[in-house]
Amino acid sequence: QKEVEQDPGPLSVPEGAIVSLNCTYSNSAFQYFMWYRQYSRKGPELLMYTYSSGNKEDGRFTAQVDKSSKYISLFIRDSQPSDSATYLCAMKAGGGADGLTFGKGTHLIIQP
Amino acid sequence: IAGITQAPTSQILAAGRRMTLRCTQDMRHNAMYWYRQDLGLGLRLIHYSNTAGTTGKGEVPDGYSVSRANTDDFPLTLASAVPSQTSVYFCASSRTGLDGTDTQYFGPGTRLTVL
Numbered sequence: 594q595k596e597v598e599q600d601p602g603p604l605s606v607p608e609g610a611i612v613s614l615n616c617t618y619s620n621s622a623f624q625y626f627m628w629y630r631q632y633s634r635k636g637p638e639l640l641m642y643t644y645s646s647g648n649k650e651d652g653r654f655t656a657q658v659d660k661s662s663k664y665i666s667l668f669i670r671d672s673q674p675s676d677s678a679t680y681l682c683a684m685k686a687g688g689g690a691d692g693l694t695f696g697k698g699t700h701l702i703i704q705p
Numbered sequence: 706i707a708g709i710t711q712a713p714t715s716q717i718l719a720a721g722r723r724m725t726l727r728c729t730q731d732m733r734h735n736a737m738y739w740y741r742q743d744l745g746l747g748l749r750l751i752h753y754s755n756t757a758g759t760t761g762k763g764e765v766p767d768g769y770s771v772s773r774a775n776t777d778d779f780p781l782t783l784a785s786a787v788p789s790q791t792s793v794y795f796c797a798s799s800r801t802g803l804d805g806t807d808t809q810y811f812g813p814g815t816r817l818t819v820l
Contacts, residue, residue: 601745625806636709636795636811637748644806681748690736690799690807692750692763 599696612669616682623684709812728796737779741792
């Protein structure tokens, strides 16, 4: 079993819908959780960075971490066609410079 | 400010050939990383460097080597390329903030095909 599980999709929703993206993980040492967005043939770009459990909101994006369930989520409100991309969850145990463990990514399609 | 640059953008390489992928960052970040991204497997860490002069192995280091002679450059070398090294390679860099968080920024990637 891979350390981080993420449904690859594709997930297709109409414009304006609320999108929910999720990852589960098995390593209880993970404390830092990130969501990256990756457009086709581009490098990943950071969307959200969360430490430990709780919620974090930034504009239309909300990240949730439930360490007791080893489950993280990214919610996108008022989804736009420009949100169509692959969303990667990533996590690590330590706070300093350390490699990230990624999920496989979920391909999201927002239909106009 | 360019951020992270990678070269070449893409390359087709014969098996057995030596290849160096270049990565340069202008953000004065202390840490740098190399990942490969494969369909169905996601991004996996190859090698990393916490500071100039030090390197470490990631999840999939076999067949790759790195060096970190200075802060800005972190080249990845394939000594003798094999078809299984066909992938998209991403370089990343990071600096630990005062709150202990460490944000990794990624380059645009190099698409490598080994025939």
